[in-house]
Amino acid sequence: MRICLSTxxxxxxPQEWDEFxxxxxxxxxxxxxxxxxxxxxxxxxxxxxxxxEGHRILAAAQVLFRPLAVGQLSTAYIPxxxxxxxxxxxxxxxxxxxxxxxxxxxxxxxxxxxxxxDWEDGVEARSWLESQGFIPSEQTVQxxxxxxxxxxLDEEAILAQMKPxxxxxxxxxxxxxxxxxxxxxxxxxxxxxxxxATGKRARFGIHTQAYYTRxxxxxxxxxSVALFLAQYEGQTLAALMAFTWGKKAWYMYxxxxxEERQRMxxxxxxxxxxxxxxxxxxxxxxxxGIPDVDEGEIGPHIAMAEEQGVLSTGLGGLYRFKRGFGGxxxxxxxxxxxxxxxxxxxxxxxxxxxxxx
Numbered sequence: 001m002r003i004c005l006s007t008x009x010x011x012x013x014p015q016e017w018d019e020f021x022x023x024x025x026x027x028x029x030x031x032x033x034x035x036x037x038x039x040x041x042x043x044x045x046x047x048x049x050x051x052x053e054g055h056r057i058l059a060a061a062q063v064l065f066r067p068l069a070v071g072q073l074s075t076a077y078i079p080x081x082x083x084x085x086x087x088x089x090x091x092x093x094x095x096x097x098x099x100x101x102x103x104x105x106x107x108x109x110x111x112x113x114x115x116x117x118d119w120e121d122g123v124e125a126r127s128w129l130e131s132q133g134f135i136p137s138e139q140t141v142q143x144x145x146x147x148x149x150x151x152x153l154d155e156e157a158i159l160a161q162m163k164p165x166x167x168x169x170x171x172x173x174x175x176x177x178x179x180x181x182x183x184x185x186x187x188x189x190x191x192x193x194x195x196x197a198t199g200k201r202a203r204f205g206i207h208t209q210a211y212y213t214r215x216x217x218x219x220x221x222x223x224s225v226a227l228f229l230a231q232y233e234g235q236t237l238a239a240l241m242a243f244t245w246g247k248k249a250w251y252m253y254x255x256x257x258x259e260e261r262q263r264m265x266x267x268x269x270x271x272x273x274x275x276x277x278x279x280x281x282x283x284x285x286x287x288x289g290i291p292d293v294d295e296g297e298i299g300p301h302i303a304m305a306e307e308q309g310v311l312s313t314g315l316g317g318l319y320r321f322k323r324g325f326g327g328x329x330x331x332x333x334x335x336x337x338x339x340x341x342x343x344x345x346x347x348x349x350x351x352x353x354x355x356x357x
Contacts, residue, residue, distance in 0.1 A: 143289030
């Protein structure tokens with residue numbers, strides 16, 4: 001067994017890496033080779049590590065390094081990784097992979113390494129991370145909680161497990177003249193215009209147009225992305241970008257206008273994206289994030305947000321919209337940090353809390 005780094009000449013090809021990330025039980029789009037190349041266009045430095053025995057990959061991790069302006073320091077981040085089985089005892093491949101990972105992080109003067117594995121929350125997952133010296137972090141990057149739709153069911157069964165109002169709205173949109181078409185590269189500026197309007201309305205930040213265009217280009221080359229446009233009489237009312245990787249699909253970016261909302265375009269848009277993902281052979285459709293509160297606590301949570309002056313109508317609306325599609329609510333183990341430089345880590349944590357407030 002040996003640990004290989006992507007800086008070495010005999011490392012895995014992108015195709016071999018992606019084959020593993022697609023079929024690993026904890027495999028994820030954000031651990032794909034293309035995702036690393038995508039983030040490299042926006043200030044990150046990807047590095048891949050793999051534990052290999054013969055021609056078999058036992059464990060792997062794609063790490064994104066972010067250089068800082070101070071003292072040649074950096075931060076390290078593993079989104080939705082590493083790809084290993086935390087439910088089994090610590091075997092040499094895993095311990096050696098982690099050891100080499102820490103060596104690389106120290107060599108790159110990382111202040112800390114943040115991991116957000118694609119593992120469901122539980123005592124076993126938390127204990128594993130803590131046993132390896134990681135500490136829980138309040139600073140999460142990916143959604144802590146989401147809804148997964150089972151696409152192994154037939155279409156009627158998927159509709160049947162939706163809440164009645166959601167199912168009604170899907171059909172209402174069809175009756176009210178909403179049509180959904182697949183977009184092309186020419187539609188990306190239109191999508192971005194809707195995204196800007198949505199961000200302004202709901203008060204959340206968005207990336208530049210180049211960011212979404214590059215994501216489209218890299219994953220379109222692998223037939224792993226689709227842009228959906230919901231229209232009424234030629235006017236685009238809503239759009240979403242969905243991705244597939246292996247047997248999984250994700251709704252990652254969505255936008256809508258204020259026009260003709262009574263025609264419920266967003267409901268039909270999601271339904272058509274699910275149908276597309278199912279036709280691609282995907283078994284789950286991830287609605288990519290809901291508020292990290294239990295269903296019985298969503299009301300008090302919104303009330304508290306209102307007291308703090310946070311725009312919360314979108315919070316409750318987002319929760320109800322996504323939960324309306326049925327499926328299984330999943331809470332992940334969250335973010336865990338391994339600290340290499342305590343003074344700078346405390347400083348960054350303090351700055352993050354200040355910015356959050």
